[in-house]
Amino acid sequence: MAIRAIIKVPDERLKQLSEPVEQFDEALRAFIDELEETRLSGPGAVGIAAPQVGHFQRIVIVDVSNMRKPVANHGYMILVNPEITHWEGFELGREGCLSVPDYTGNVIRAEQIRLTAQDQWGERHEYEMSGFEARAIQHEVDHLDGITFLDRLVSRRTDLFQRKVYQKKSNKSGEKKSK
């Protein structure tokens, strides 16, 4: 096992599309172990995506079970070929990224999502999640499509208290588009 180097903005590779995983073999599982080791070596990252270490396959890891203030969670998740199948509600929240050190910004994400993904053995799972965990998943899945949170920034001065009426208005523009 080894800690991989994190690719950082403005490296063009962060805009690369990742390919689906087809072989669920020992090499995949060894890579996932390294990806997790890399995530844990960073400063408090709750998620990591394979392309962040220069590996362009659709693999992400998310674990929000160790937050200082606990949030609803599914524990440690290895998500291979994840697909978000449903989005609902919108919420503004602050994000940072291992690939964009020393910067945080506000991003609008769906409040609730449903997704399907395979695990490291190729078995398919379905998840339903909301809030912070859903935000982390959307952030990581974006990396698989070559998108960082910088592509979704809204003003840092935009307040976090937008009333429902504004949130409804933003439905359309905030909807994730498949790339």
Added chain:
Amino acid sequence: MNQWKMLTLVGADQPGIVAQVTHVLFHQGWALGETSMLRLGGNFTIMMMVSGAESNEQLIEVMQPVAYRLNLHMHVDEISGGLHQHALPNYQIQVVGADRVGIVAQVTALLSEVDFNILELTSDVAGTDDEPIYIMTIQGHSCADLEVLEELLSTLDKDVDVTVKPIEIMFG
């Protein structure tokens, strides 16, 4: 690394201020760090960290013509500190109310009781001359619990509407 300086420029807003100011800085070998540039009351205000090999006096000298042309007040200070010293907020507070004297002083006096460190404060007067509305957003850090902050701010006069929201930053 050269010492950072804080260059402040303020004057009546007009198109082209940023372009002309930064053009001179760039061509005279000054690098920019973090900056804040915004319009306040019809003025354009610039505060920027600049770094270069020359002295304060030389910076003022090269900036004088453009400041004079654009009618900008200019000020330069040596500063300590530098880049990559961001502090992360864990609370955002919004205050909205009919404008009156003392809102900022009262809110921030309460916040200082719990060592709330203000990282960013923006405020604006909206509404009309007859019925002005004060809108203020504060981002900052405090070790106090949300309930403590809410309790504290609930002692404010009832003519202002205060909302406190924790900021939980998601690092991925």
